[in-house]
Amino acid sequence: MSINLTLHTSPEVPLEAEVLCTDKLIGLTGSEIEKLPVEHGNRQVSVADFFTVKGSPDDSISIEGDLSKVKHLGAAMASGKLTISGNVGSHLGAGMTGGKILVEGDAGDWVAPEMQGGSVEIKGNAGHLVGSAYRGSPIGMSGGEILVHGDAKNEAGHAMRNGIIVIGGKSGDFAGVNMLAGSIFLLGETGIRIGAGMKRGTLVTMSKTSMLPTFSYSCRYQPAYLRMYLIYLQELGFSVSDEQLFGFYHRWCGDAIEMNRGEILAHDF
Amino acid sequence: MSDNIKTVKNATCTFCGCVCDDMELTVDLDAKRITKAKNACVLGRAWFAEHTIQDGPAAMIDGKEVTLEEAIEEAAQVLTSAKFPITYGLSDTTCEAQRQAVAITDFIRGSIDTTTSVCHGPSGLAFQGVGESTMTLGEVKNRADFIMYWGGNPAESHPRHFTRYTVTPKGMFTPNGKKDRTVVLVDVRKTPSTPVADIFLQVKPGKDFELAWAMRALVKGHKVDSSIENETGVSLEVLEDLVQRMKNCNYGVLFMGMGLTMTRGRHFNSGAIMALAADLNEFTHFVAKPVRGHGNVTGADNVVSWQTGYPFGVNFSKGYPRFNPGEFTTVDTLSRCDADAALIIASDPAANFPQAAINHLGSIPVVSFDTKETATSKLAHVAFRTSTYGINTGGTVYRMDDVPITLRPAFESPFPSDEDILTPLRKRVQEIVIGKSKAKGAGAGVTRAASPVK
Numbered sequence: 001m002s003i004n005l006t007l008h009t010s011p012e013v014p015l016e017a018e019v020l021c022t023d024k025l026i027g028l029t030g031s032e033i034e035k036l037p038v039e040h041g042n043r044q045v046s047v048a049d050f051f052t053v054k055g056s057p058d059d060s061i062s063i064e065g066d067l068s069k070v071k072h073l074g075a076a077m078a079s080g081k082l083t084i085s086g087n088v089g090s091h092l093g094a095g096m097t098g099g100k101i102l103v104e105g106d107a108g109d110w111v112a113p114e115m116q117g118g119s120v121e122i123k124g125n126a127g128h129l130v131g132s133a134y135r136g137s138p139i140g141m142s143g144g145e146i147l148v149h150g151d152a153k154n155e156a157g158h159a160m161r162n163g164i165i166v167i168g169g170k171s172g173d174f175a176g177v178n179m180l181a182g183s184i185f186l187l188g189e190t191g192i193r194i195g196a197g198m199k200r201g202t203l204v205t206m207s208k209t210s211m212l213p214t215f216s217y218s219c220r221y222q223p224a225y226l227r228m229y230l231i232y233l234q235e236l237g238f239s240v241s242d243e244q245l246f247g248f249y250h251r252w253c254g255d256a257i258e259m260n261r262g263e264i265l266a267h268d269f
Numbered sequence: 270m271s272d273n274i275k276t277v278k279n280a281t282c283t284f285c286g287c288v289c290d291d292m293e294l295t296v297d298l299d300a301k302r303i304t305k306a307k308n309a310c311v312l313g314r315a316w317f318a319e320h321t322i323q324d325g326p327a328a329m330i331d332g333k334e335v336t337l338e339e340a341i342e343e344a345a346q347v348l349t350s351a352k353f354p355i356t357y358g359l360s361d362t363t364c365e366a367q368r369q370a371v372a373i374t375d376f377i378r379g380s381i382d383t384t385t386s387v388c389h390g391p392s393g394l395a396f397q398g399v400g401e402s403t404m405t406l407g408e409v410k411n412r413a414d415f416i417m418y419w420g421g422n423p424a425e426s427h428p429r430h431f432t433r434y435t436v437t438p439k440g441m442f443t444p445n446g447k448k449d450r451t452v453v454l455v456d457v458r459k460t461p462s463t464p465v466a467d468i469f470l471q472v473k474p475g476k477d478f479e480l481a482w483a484m485r486a487l488v489k490g491h492k493v494d495s496s497i498e499n500e501t502g503v504s505l506e507v508l509e510d511l512v513q514r515m516k517n518c519n520y521g522v523l524f525m526g527m528g529l530t531m532t533r534g535r536h537f538n539s540g541a542i543m544a545l546a547a548d549l550n551e552f553t554h555f556v557a558k559p560v561r562g563h564g565n566v567t568g569a570d571n572v573v574s575w576q577t578g579y580p581f582g583v584n585f586s587k588g589y590p591r592f593n594p595g596e597f598t599t600v601d602t603l604s605r606c607d608a609d610a611a612l613i614i615a616s617d618p619a620a621n622f623p624q625a626a627i628n629h630l631g632s633i634p635v636v637s638f639d640t641k642e643t644a645t646s647k648l649a650h651v652a653f654r655t656s657t658y659g660i661n662t663g664g665t666v667y668r669m670d671d672v673p674i675t676l677r678p679a680f681e682s683p684f685p686s687d688e689d690i691l692t693p694l695r696k697r698v699q700e701i702v703i704g705k706s707k708a709k710g711a712g713a714g715v716t717r718a719a720s721p722v723k
Contacts, residue, residue: 013608042352136398196537212479213482213483213493214491256489257482
């Protein structure tokens, strides 16, 4: 049996609850979990002030309620499974190294910034800066996978170093900006200036998008490895059409201002 | 005009970020008016001539006059009982007052943000990502032979920028003034600044980033497709010529306006310009600088950086400073209904923020500091009326190139300065916070200021 937390009181101001993470709860009883500290604005309170805790500890946690004002859930998580039935606030899974986070609703900004491993799946929409670097930091996500079935806002994969990000719906501007390596799949409509300043890595877009003047056209081809990726995404529940699976892709390389070793693969309609 | 006339030499105009410190003010002390402001530009003349002392109480609670002591006590209680208090504004007050505001925010474990976040905040973000090649305006006057303004209209926003620093003045290495300089303007339309420029690039709206990116590519020796003209409105030939001029100049300056920071792309637009300056340093000396608006917004950046380590959007809820624009910046904390109390100093967010933010501001207790009645002071729970910095109050302000300048006030105001109220407010907040901390027991919730304050 897993631990189940239900939000019984909506926080008036942001609630920072990085303690609600599988690794930090292992070995604790329900009453011990209730006494753990969380920060309600500038006040330190206990988990019990906001959550009802049920179940016995193992490596999975489920949290229910509108958690859109609850931040840092699953931060630095290394193993186990965290399931969130509802919306969740910013910094979900920040810096996580392993385990799986599943969000049934929408997520706020900074989904899994600087994550190193593991998996985050958002059934709804995500905010800005999915898998990004924090401001002032040179490297964003460096491993693992982030799967957003809905839309995502600007700067998805900002300075990402490794791993995979999939945006099933619309994506904002500057996806893959300053990307160092890794793969980003933009299956819906994309914003502008994708891949600006990218050094290496792959950006795949299924919609018509304008290229920056520093990207140069390479060729039109059918990359075999891409088909394997797309079949994997189909298995994960993303909508991938036969035209996308078996179609041609235009390859652009850039960003010439940086190392020029990145690629944007744009589906040929 | 009365006979009671005073002249103030070398006074400082705090209207815009130029903070020109060569004003000669003629003051009618009986009428409490400045009758003449020699050397001032059209904006400065209006700033001085239209300054009057508005009658009204120095302190109000819910619109009723109270003593300063009562208002300070109420403000301290509001701020210390809040769970997510925010401090905002600060760009039209002295560094001394800003310092007290940072200390108060530190004690109450709130968030501090300045008008930078709705002005050149994106440039602040870009500094972190790209780095800054910088200078003072004195250097520009004496050395710069290539000046480029991008996304700004200084003839109307900073009228003396051209005449004091960048276009007409004769400098040590620019003895012939304008003849020794190439002036370039990049904007989406012709403005009153355009006639000053030797070269005017009319970029399509929202295409600044693409244009800057193409210029970076040319500087680095990469080919750019001729379709750039269709994309940005500027032909490849013009760009190639411009880049050659930039590479061949002795000292180049890129001035950034809010046409870059407040349009689509924001910090990436500023970042592209700073990166362009960095790229050009392979060939010659190049610097980039934002043209700041409010009189002491640069001081706000400097003071908040000095005290917290970060320029704006700083949060103290954990007892130490954390920086995250988008999370702790005021438009965001208000629009998301996060804040539960606000300390607004020398700013009027109720008049110019997005409606969702204004609605939330109206639903929480607000402590306001303003020289006149404003939309914010009208909705404030505690409203202080203060004197105007630079005209009635002395202190220090920072010019847009981070040079500190001393203020020489013209005449006294019946109202106290921001610092006069913020200092006892900080002391009272400190007493309450330390009292609560002691009541909880030693070591629990101990708070201290980021740096010692008098």
